[in-house]
Amino acid sequence: MHETGENSGDNILEVRDLVKHFPVRVGVLFKRVIGHVRAVDGVSFDLKRGETLGVVGESGCGKSTLAQVLMRLEPPTSGSATFEGRDMLAMKGAELRKLRRDIQIVLQDPYTSLNPRMTVGDIVGEPFEIHPEVAPKGSRAGRVRDLLDVVGLNPEHLNRYPHQFSGGQRQRIGIARALALKPKVIVCDEPVSALDVSIQAQVMNLLGDLQSEFGLSYVFIAHDLSVVRHLSDRVAVMYLGKVVEIGTEEEIYERPTHPYTQALLSAVPVPDPELRGRRQVIRLEGDVPSPVDPPSGCRFRTRCWKAQDVCAEEEPALEIRAANHPSACHFAEQRSIVP
Amino acid sequence: MSTVDETGAGPIPSAPLLEVDDLFVEFHTRDGVARVLNGVSYRVAAGETLAVLGESGSGKSVTAQTVMGILDTPPGVITGGAVRFHGEDLLTAPDRRRRAVRGSGIAMIFQDALSALNPVFTVGFQIEEQLRVRRGMSRKDARKRAVELLELVKIPNARGRVRQYPHEFSGGMRQRAMIAMSLALDPELLIADEPTTALDVTVQAQIMDLLKEIQVERHMGLILITHDLGVVAEVADRIAVMYAGRIVEQADARSVYRRPGHPYTAALLDSLPRLDQKGTELNTIKGLPPSLLRIPDGCPFHPRCARAQDVCRTEVPPQHRPEPGRLSACHFAEELIADA
Numbered sequence: 001m002h003e004t005g006e007n008s009g010d011n012i013l014e015v016r017d018l019v020k021h022f023p024v025r026v027g028v029l030f031k032r033v034i035g036h037v038r039a040v041d042g043v044s045f046d047l048k049r050g051e052t053l054g055v056v057g058e059s060g061c062g063k064s065t066l067a068q069v070l071m072r073l074e075p076p077t078s079g080s081a082t083f084e085g086r087d088m089l090a091m092k093g094a095e096l097r098k099l100r101r102d103i104q105i106v107l108q109d110p111y112t113s114l115n116p117r118m119t120v121g122d123i124v125g126e127p128f129e130i131h132p133e134v135a136p137k138g139s140r141a142g143r144v145r146d147l148l149d150v151v152g153l154n155p156e157h158l159n160r161y162p163h164q165f166s167g168g169q170r171q172r173i174g175i176a177r178a179l180a181l182k183p184k185v186i187v188c189d190e191p192v193s194a195l196d197v198s199i200q201a202q203v204m205n206l207l208g209d210l211q212s213e214f215g216l217s218y219v220f221i222a223h224d225l226s227v228v229r230h231l232s233d234r235v236a237v238m239y240l241g242k243v244v245e246i247g248t249e250e251e252i253y254e255r256p257t258h259p260y261t262q263a264l265l266s267a268v269p270v271p272d273p274e275l276r277g278r279r280q281v282i283r284l285e286g287d288v289p290s291p292v293d294p295p296s297g298c299r300f301r302t303r304c305w306k307a308q309d310v311c312a313e314e315e316p317a318l319e320i321r322a323a324n325h326p327s328a329c330h331f332a333e334q335r336s337i338v339p
Numbered sequence: 340m341s342t343v344d345e346t347g348a349g350p351i352p353s354a355p356l357l358e359v360d361d362l363f364v365e366f367h368t369r370d371g372v373a374r375v376l377n378g379v380s381y382r383v384a385a386g387e388t389l390a391v392l393g394e395s396g397s398g399k400s401v402t403a404q405t406v407m408g409i410l411d412t413p414p415g416v417i418t419g420g421a422v423r424f425h426g427e428d429l430l431t432a433p434d435r436r437r438r439a440v441r442g443s444g445i446a447m448i449f450q451d452a453l454s455a456l457n458p459v460f461t462v463g464f465q466i467e468e469q470l471r472v473r474r475g476m477s478r479k480d481a482r483k484r485a486v487e488l489l490e491l492v493k494i495p496n497a498r499g500r501v502r503q504y505p506h507e508f509s510g511g512m513r514q515r516a517m518i519a520m521s522l523a524l525d526p527e528l529l530i531a532d533e534p535t536t537a538l539d540v541t542v543q544a545q546i547m548d549l550l551k552e553i554q555v556e557r558h559m560g561l562i563l564i565t566h567d568l569g570v571v572a573e574v575a576d577r578i579a580v581m582y583a584g585r586i587v588e589q590a591d592a593r594s595v596y597r598r599p600g601h602p603y604t605a606a607l608l609d610s611l612p613r614l615d616q617k618g619t620e621l622n623t624i625k626g627l628p629p630s631l632l633r634i635p636d637g638c639p640f641h642p643r644c645a646r647a648q649d650v651c652r653t654e655v656p657p658q659h660r661p662e663p664g665r666l667s668a669c670h671f672a673e674e675l676i677a678d679a
Contacts, residue, residue: 272572
C-alpha cells in the first residue's frame with residue numbers, strides 16, 4: 001500500500017491511515033453535529049532518519065492539521081503512528097514528556113508565535129523550565145547563548161524582546177527554541193512563507209545546515225513548490241486530506257503521474273520571461289471543494305480533465321501505477337511539466 | 340494638457356497614461372521621520388504592464404496609495420514630486436477632480452479581498468453603489484451591469500452570487516469580485532497591489548490569466564505590485580525594482596532577468612529556490628533592508644552589496660542609462676551589465 005514495509009529500522013516516524021475529523025456544530029444552546037470537516041483522511045508515510053519529507057498542497061488540504069496530530073496537539077480520529085518503533089499516539093506521562101522533547105515544531109508566523117512580553121533569552125530557554133533534565137539551572141544561560149549563536153543571532157541580544165527583531169531574525173528565534181531540547185524530528189509548518197525573498201534564502205540555508213550538523217529529520221510543510229524541492233529528499237502531495245502522490249524529490253518534480261501534481265507544478269510561475277508562452281500550462285477550473293462534503297470516489301475528479309465515470313465510483317488507492325512511485329489516480333501517467 | 344475622458348474614448352497616443360515624477364513621501368512617526376519614498380519616477384502607457392517589484396518596506400504600496408490619493412495623511416506627508424494622469428498633476432488637483440479620476444480613470448485592487456470588501460453589504464450592492472452614485476444608474480440597470488461584470492470575471496451563477504455576502508465567496512472568488520468592482524467604471528489604468536499573494540497557486544494562475552485577458556481586451560494600463568519574481572516574469576512588459584524608497588532599476592522584463600543592471604536585482608534572482616533544479620546552498624543577500632528612519636549614506640544598498648566600493652558609501656548613485664531604455668541607480672551599472 002505504501003512504499004516501505006521491508007526494513008523499518010531507519011524509519012524514525014511511521015504514519016499509517018491517519019485520520020482527523022473535526023465535528024461541525026450548529027445551534028446555540030443545543031449543539032448538534034451536522035457533519036465533519038475531514039481535514040486529514042487516511043494519510044500514510046514514513047520518515048527516515050536524517051531525511052526531509054516535504055508535504056505540499058493548497059490551503060485546506062490538511063497539511064497543518066497533520067502537523068498538529070504529529071505534535072500530539074490534536075488527538076487523531078483514527079490511525080496509527082510510531083516514533084522509533086513505539087506507538088506515539090498512546091504515549092502518556094513520562095514517555096510522552098520524552099516524546100515532546102524529541103519532536104519539535106517551527107511555526108509559520110514569526111510575529112504571533114513568539115510571546116511579545118518575554119525576552120529572547122526566556123523564549124529560547126523556556127523549554128529547559130519544562131525539561132530541566134536537559135540543562136541544569138546553572139548552565140542554562142550558556143546554553144541559550146550557544147543556541148542563539150548556532151542560528152546566527154548575536155548571543156548578546158539575549159535580553160531583547162521579539163519586536164526588536166526583523167521577521168527573519170524572529171524565525172531564527174523560533175528555530176533556536178525548537179532546537180533547545182535536542183530533538184530528533186522537527187516539523188516545519190510553512191517556516192519561510194511569511195518572509196521576504198532575500199531573507200527566505202537565509203533561513204532555508206540555516207535549516208539545511210542545522211540538519212546536517214545535528215542529524216535532524218524534517219517534516220517540511222509548505223505550499224511553495226520551489227521551496228519544498230530545494231529542501232526535500234522525498235515529497236508527498238496532499239489534496240483534500242489525502243496524499244495523492246508520494247515519491248523522491250526527482251520523481252515528483254521530473255516524473256509526476258497524478259493530474260493534480262501536474263497541474264500544481266504547471267501553475268507555479270517560473271522566474272524566466274524567456275519561457276513565457278513556451279511552457280505547457282494546465283489550468284484548473286474552480287476552487288478546492290469543501291472538506292465537509294468531499295466528492296465521491298477520487299476527490300480531485302471535479303477539477304480533473306481526465307475524469308471518467310470510474311473516478312466518481314471508485315476511490316483510487318495510493319499505489320505504484322506509473323514511473324515507479326505511488327500515485328492515487330486511476331489514469332496515472334507520467335508527464336513532464338517542469339522545463 | 341489633456342483632461343480625463345469620462346466617455347472612455349481612450350488616451351492621447353503620445354502622452355503616457357500615468358507619469359510619477361520624482362515623488363517624495365515621509366512618514367512622521369514617534370521614532371522620527373521615515374523617508375519612505377525618495378524620488379520615485381515611472382511611467383505607464385495604455386496597454387502596458389509595469390511590474391513594481393520590491394520587498395516589504397521598499398515603498399511599492401505607498402507609491403500606489405499616493406497615485407490613488409488614498410495615502411493616510413498624517414502620518415504620511417508628500418514632500419515633493421508630481422503624479423500626472425494624462426498630463427494633469429493629480430497632487431495639486433482639487434478633491435472633486437481627484438474623486439472623478441478615482442474609479443473611472445485609475446482603479447485599484449488590493450491584496451486581501453476579505454478585508455477590502457465590506458462584510459455587511461452584498462457583493463452586488465458594493466459593485467452597484469459606484470454605478471448609481473457615479474453614473475446615475477437606476478437600481479435595476481446597476482444590478483444588470485453588476486451581473487454582467489461578475490460574468491466578465493467568470494464567476495459561475497452570477498445572477499445568484501450577486502445577492503451573496505463576501506463571506507459566502509471563496510478566496511479566489513472574492514478576488515474576482517474585487518476585480519469586477521474595479522472594472523465597473525471602465526478605468527484606463529488598474530493598479531493591482533499584490534493581487535494573488537493570499538491565494539493558492541492554482542487559483543493565482545486563474546486570476547493572473549483573467550487580469551491579463553481583461554487588460555489586453557480593454558487596452559488598459561496595469562501596474563502590478565508584487566514581491567513574486569515568478570509572477571512578474573510571466574506578465575510584465577517592464578519592471579521597476581524598488582529598494583528603500585527608490586527605484587534602483589527599471590528596464591524591460593527580459594533584460595532584467597537576463598542581465599540585471601543592479602546588484603540588488605542580481606542578488607534577488609540568485610537567492611530564489613528554483614522549481615526546475617534541485618539546489619544545494621542558496622546564494623543569500625547578507626543583512627537586512629535598512630530602516631527607513633536611518634537610510635545609509637551613499638547608495639542605500641551598499642552595506643549588503645558584494646561590489647560596494649568607497650564611492651558607494653559616500654555618493655548616492657544617479658540614474659545611469661547603461662543601455663537605451665534601461666535605468667539603474669548603481670555606480671557600476673555599465674560594468675555589471677557588461678559582465679553578465
